[in-house]
Amino acid sequence: MVVSLPWHDRSEDVTDLRAAEKVLDEDHHGLKKVKERILEFLAVRQLTKSPKGPILCFIGPPGVGKTSLGRSIARALGRKFVRASLGGVSDEAEIRGHRRTYVGSMPGRIIKGLREAGTRNPVFLLDEVDKMSSDFRGDPASAMLEVLDPEQNKHFSDHYLEIPFDLSEVLFITTANVYYSMPRALLDRMEVITLPGYTTEEKLVIAREFLIPKQLTDHGLTEKNIEITRPAISTMINRYTSEAGVRNLERSIAGLCRKVAREVVSGRTRRMTIAPHRLDDLLGPPKFKPDEGHKESLIGVANGLAWTEVGGVLLTIEVITMPGKGNLNLTGQLGDVMQESARAALSYARSNAEALGIPVDFRDKLDLHIHIPKGAIPKDGPSAGISMALAIVSALAQRPIRSDVALTGEITLRGRVLPIGGLKEKALAAHRIGIQTIVLPADNQSDVVDIPIDIRKRLTFKYVTTMDEVIAEALLPKSEAAVSAELTEPAAIQEPAAADGN
Numbered sequence: 001m002v003v004s005l006p007w008h009d010r011s012e013d014v015t016d017l018r019a020a021e022k023v024l025d026e027d028h029h030g031l032k033k034v035k036e037r038i039l040e041f042l043a044v045r046q047l048t049k050s051p052k053g054p055i056l057c058f059i060g061p062p063g064v065g066k067t068s069l070g071r072s073i074a075r076a077l078g079r080k081f082v083r084a085s086l087g088g089v090s091d092e093a094e095i096r097g098h099r100r101t102y103v104g105s106m107p108g109r110i111i112k113g114l115r116e117a118g119t120r121n122p123v124f125l126l127d128e129v130d131k132m133s134s135d136f137r138g139d140p141a142s143a144m145l146e147v148l149d150p151e152q153n154k155h156f157s158d159h160y161l162e163i164p165f166d167l168s169e170v171l172f173i174t175t176a177n178v179y180y181s182m183p184r185a186l187l188d189r190m191e192v193i194t195l196p197g198y199t200t201e202e203k204l205v206i207a208r209e210f211l212i213p214k215q216l217t218d219h220g221l222t223e224k225n226i227e228i229t230r231p232a233i234s235t236m237i238n239r240y241t242s243e244a245g246v247r248n249l250e251r252s253i254a255g256l257c258r259k260v261a262r263e264v265v266s267g268r269t270r271r272m273t274i275a276p277h278r279l280d281d282l283l284g285p286p287k288f289k290p291d292e293g294h295k296e297s298l299i300g301v302a303n304g305l306a307w308t309e310v311g312g313v314l315l316t317i318e319v320i321t322m323p324g325k326g327n328l329n330l331t332g333q334l335g336d337v338m339q340e341s342a343r344a345a346l347s348y349a350r351s352n353a354e355a356l357g358i359p360v361d362f363r364d365k366l367d368l369h370i371h372i373p374k375g376a377i378p379k380d381g382p383s384a385g386i387s388m389a390l391a392i393v394s395a396l397a398q399r400p401i402r403s404d405v406a407l408t409g410e411i412t413l414r415g416r417v418l419p420i421g422g423l424k425e426k427a428l429a430a431h432r433i434g435i436q437t438i439v440l441p442a443d444n445q446s447d448v449v450d451i452p453i454d455i456r457k458r459l460t461f462k463y464v465t466t467m468d469e470v471i472a473e474a475l476l477p478k479s480e481a482a483v484s485a486e487l488t489e490p491a492a493i494q495e496p497a498a499a500d501g502n
């Protein structure tokens, strides 16, 4: 064991940053800011010639390219690449090894990784550092701290190895899914780069230029054997996956390649063109419903726009009233910030009840229930504030909300509208669903340039600073309520009892 470790072998670094940039571009579409920060990081490392800088940490949802960026950095530097997953590690010995007196003893993952690399200066990716846990067998996070600390890792001791190994030339990179579960002490040493995920348009390019060519090669196929049409890729993105990254999309493409490989080998066909209608057959029925808005203007239903872990989405916000005592129910797995935002929206409606045409005594008679469907998508943040306020006012005042309008904006208790993030992604989502008008905070006016021009031209933006303006843009007069009720619930109108009771 001792002899098989790379005590002296090291690879020569590629120092040409332009070559590094080229490699990063070859391996990944987009990610402009991420690549820039990586190149800056590499430049500083080269100038300071010291490994004492911070450790890169990629944070983002699955399938956004964290691991493959690590691999790409290794390729750009001409270094070996190894990775170790720390997910679920709770035993310090996993990192530091077992003493040889222990039955079945082994070195820890760091030393194993170096043996695998065969050089003492690989790029070493430590995956899922946020998923380590500590228990009675010691705290792996503090062992990691020692591994990553340039003051201490010159003499890293693995219990199995017994003599120290110098880790100071290793370029460690860490990854995590979420920020908040990262061990604090580790986070302090890291330079965090977040990868938020891709728009449908970006996924389409990634599929065509990266995932499909890669899967074809892996399955021994060429473009002569299979053509996946653009609409078929779109359908796979929107109906077969629901994710921020492209992991399941890549799996679906692999699934298609397997089917085609079988057809080709059995001689049944030499070439298959895959259009959307073939997907049912090849991949099974779609797993997700298309993202769609509702057609009629309804009471208590608002089109909120949100920026979630899976990108920009339309969140249909439903508010219903029922007999009660002024309680507020929230369902649909809303995060803390969103819940607070719902309470602020309700307070606004309460304190302005009279002006809003809401029965002032509603608190003594009614409970409010706010529901945001799509339980699988984690939803948080303040930007649904004005949509929730609008839906509450609509439900209480019995005035319908225009269905062709989508909204985004934070609300204060006094009904002021504050700016939000992720406008580009939200606008893309609104456009996808066929919304024409977006109500947004006046303070976000300067962000509109980020929206691709062809989509910008087809949307109308209404800038608002107060809730009054939101209501003026999106709420229809009460008299039209009857019309919309008729549209949605024709059965109820025909009921003779309802007519009598009037």
Ligand SMILES: Nc1ncnc2c1ncn2[C@@H]1O[C@H](COP(=O)(O)OP(=O)(O)O)[C@@H](O)[C@H]1O
Residues within 6 Å of the ligand: 027, 028, 029, 030, 031, 060, 061, 062, 063, 064, 065, 066, 067, 068, 069, 206, 210, 211, 245, 246, 247, 250
């Ligand atoms: N921007 C991108 N361009 C090209 N391929 C990408 C991009 N982002 C992700 N991929 C590919 O998607 C797949 C999943 O990425 P991966 O690195 O495993 O994600 P993560 O580690 O963040 O979960 C890989 O095949 C990766 O190469």
Ligand SMILES: [Mg+2]
Residues within 6 Å of the ligand: 063, 066, 067, 068, 127, 175
């Ligand atoms: Mg990964």
